[in-house]
Amino acid sequence: MQVLPGNNRSALNDVIAARKLKPNHLKAIIRGVLCHIELKNYSQAIAWCDEGLQFEPKEKQLIELRAKADKQKRIEERNLRKSKLKEKKDRVQAEALLKAIRERKIKVFQPQELSSQNSDSDDDDDNKEDSRILRTLFDGINSENGIAVHLDENGTLNWPVLFLYPEYEQMDFISAFHEDTRFMDHLSVMFGENVPPWDTEKKYKPNNLELYFEGEQREDLFLVDPMCTLRQILSHDRYVVKAGNPRIIILVRDSSFSKEFLAGKKLQVS
The missing domain is CATH 1.25.40.10 (Tetratricopeptide repeat domain)
Known part of the structure; x- marks a missing residue:
């Protein structure tokens, strides 16, 4: 039948x-x-x-x-038992992640549309903020592939970081940048023996680069010491993580493009 x-x-x-x-x-x-x-x-x-x-x-x-x-x-x-266990595990991991971010005083940009979407919720204000922060952190580049900030087994944060090269409209994506790693450690590998194909003039050398991050309103640029760790920069009182991906602008020191790019910007030392 x-x-x-x-x-x-x-x-x-x-x-x-x-x-x-x-x-x-x-x-x-x-x-x-x-x-x-x-x-x-x-x-x-x-x-x-x-x-x-x-x-x-x-x-x-x-x-x-x-x-x-x-x-x-x-x-x-x-399957229901597995689903409940996964939900519990995800909740515990999310709580640990939020705790680590707050302990480091890392600020996460929360788009206005996320705030308005949660405005009619019955949840208390803390839960609303947690929800918005998590949605922002897990909505970055490659987040659909599971690449997002996470805590490792040692309780340290690993971030998906973007290095931006505005001179050539290029970027590098570091899927898991350990928070206690220095920027110079990555630059030495990325611009060491192997030169990126877009750097036809071979002027991007680790010791010849200047790093910057933008203020929240994109009006200010803060100079970054390459010997700093990612944790130090993310904990800076003017740094705000946007769209789940910390971003660093990289320029060649004293180049004509650099001078043009920095013209009119409010430069600050981090």
């Missing part, structure tokens, strides 16, 4: 009505079991099988359907 998809609810109502007239109507029971299975009402499917087997203890189709419903019910319960 085949129950067409989409008709299960209507078909179930029909067999319920039929059983009111004849409780031991075997075809109605079997069809009802099939409907319950399609609707993922596995407990009801098992109950209907048990009722049918009271009338026909050796009915092969009911025995097979009961076994199928019981198997699906166990799978569903197992």
Whole structure:
């Protein structure tokens, strides 16, 4: 007997009505079991099988359907347990991540649209802010691939960081920049023996570069000491993490482009 998809609810109502007239109507029971299975009402499917087997203890189709419903019910319960465990694990990790960010006094930019989306929520203000921060942190470049800030087993933060080269409209994406690593450590690798193909003049050398970060309103530029760690910069009172990705602007010191780029900017020393 085949129950067409989409008709299960209507078909179930029909067999319920039929059983009111004849409780031991075997075809109605079997069809009802099939409907319950399609609707993922596995407990009801098992109950209907048990009722049918009271009338026909050796009915092969009911025995097979009961076994199928019981198997699906166990799978569903197992998946539900896994889902709850994952939710709990994710919640604990999120709480630890937020705690680490606050301990380091790292500021995260929260777009206005996220604030307005949560304005009618019944959650308290702290929960709203936590939710907005997490959405921002997990909405950066490559976040759909699971690349986002995370705490490692040692309790240190690893960030997906962007190095921006406005002169050539290029960028480098460092998927897991350890917070206690210095910028110079990365620059020495990136601009050491291997020269990026866009640096045709070979002028991007580790000791010839200036690093900057933008203030929240993008009006100020703060000079970054390459010997600083990422943690030191993110904890700076004027640094704000936007879209989940810390960003550093890299220029060649005293180059014509650098002078033009910096003209009109409010330069600050971090």
